[in-house]
Amino acid sequence: MEKLDFKGLACPQPVIRTKAYLEEAADCLELDVLVDNRAAAENVTRFLEGQGFTTALDGSGDLFTVSGHRTEAGGAPVAPEAVGAQGSVLVMITHDTIGTGDLVLGSKLMLNFLKTLPEMGDSLWRIMLVNEGVKLVCRDTETLAELSALEKSGVSLLVCGTCLEHFGLMGDKGAGVTTNMLDIVTSLQVADKVINM
Numbered sequence: 057m058e059k060l061d062f063k064g065l066a067c068p069q070p071v072i073r074t075k076a077y078l079e080e081a082a083d084c085l086e087l088d089v090l091v092d093n094r095a096a097a098e099n100v101t102r103f104l105e106g107q108g109f110t111t112a113l114d115g116s117g118d119l120f121t122v123s124g125h126r127t128e129a130g131g132a133p134v135a136p137e138a139v140g141a142q143g144s145v146l147v148m149i150t151h152d153t154i155g156t157g158d159l160v161l162g163s164k165l166m167l168n169f170l171k172t173l174p175e176m177g178d179s180l181w182r183i184m185l186v187n188e189g190v191k192l193v194c195r196d197t198e199t200l201a202e203l204s205a206l207e208k209s210g211v212s213l214l215v216c217g218t219c220l221e222h223f224g225l226m227g228d229k230g231a232g233v234t235t236n237m238l239d240i241v242t243s244l245q246v247a248d249k250v251i252n253m
Contacts, residue, residue: 058084062100063092063119067218068236070096071103075238078107089122094226095217097122098234144181146247147173148240149189152199154253166192169253170202174209182212182243185232189253190219194228204231214239 060077062070070091078084089100097120101111109124153162154169170192173180183206185193192199193215207213213232220226220234244250 057086057088059088059090061090062096063090065091065096067093067096067099068238071099071236071238074100074103085127086125087123089124091120091122092118093217093221094120095221095234095236096120099217099236099239102233144247145176145179145249145251146182146184146243147180147251147253148184148186148244149192149253150187151253152188152191166253167198167202170199170206173202173206173211179249180206180211181247182214184214184216184235184240184243186216186219186240188219188223190215190223190225190229193230193232194225195230197230200230207231214243216240 058077058081060074062073065073070089074089077087089104091097091100097113097115100122101113104111104122104124107126108128109126111125112123114121114123151162152166153159154165155162173183183203191197193203193213194200203213214235215229215232217226217234217236220229226234
């Protein structure tokens with residue numbers, strides 16, 4: 057079993073280095089990936105599962121071990137969450153309000169925007185929450201219900217793990233999948249249209 061020690065590396069480096077390792081060792085059937093933050097642990101777990109591994113996550117605080125096992129070797133890894141996205145709309149939300157004027161008005165506008173997003177129909181593929189946008193998916197916010205409903209309808213909801221950790225909100229996320237910069241870059245690459253908010 058291979059042990060990959062990526063402690064001390066900020067996201068998305070643990071995922072990128074795990075991907076690079078698997079590109080070189082496509083016949084790998086078992087590995088442990090050591091990281092020192094929950095965002096990296098969740099991202100590595102999701103990446104390995106996308107490569108056909110069964111995973112187990114152990115640890116807390118400053119040390120996590122993601123163990124992966126698969127029964128047959130895979131080919132070259134693909135970027136997580138990117139397959140089949142072409143012809144779809146990605147909405148990237150970087151703030152918890154719309155506009156830079158009155159914050160109360162900006163919050164109301166953002167809530168109305170999220171309530172109106174279902175009008176995009178089947179073309180809405182993914183919502184990416186980064187920077188202050190991650191606050192919209194936290195428990196006890198009005199916006200969580202709207203984002204949860206979009207996710208339940210089949211819209212992919214990715215939430216930046218580095219951003220959640222920066223704001224101390226990792227435990228407050230109420231919906232979506234914790235993501236990293238690799239997912240963000242590949243999502244931007246394959247989306248047919250990107251709307252920035």
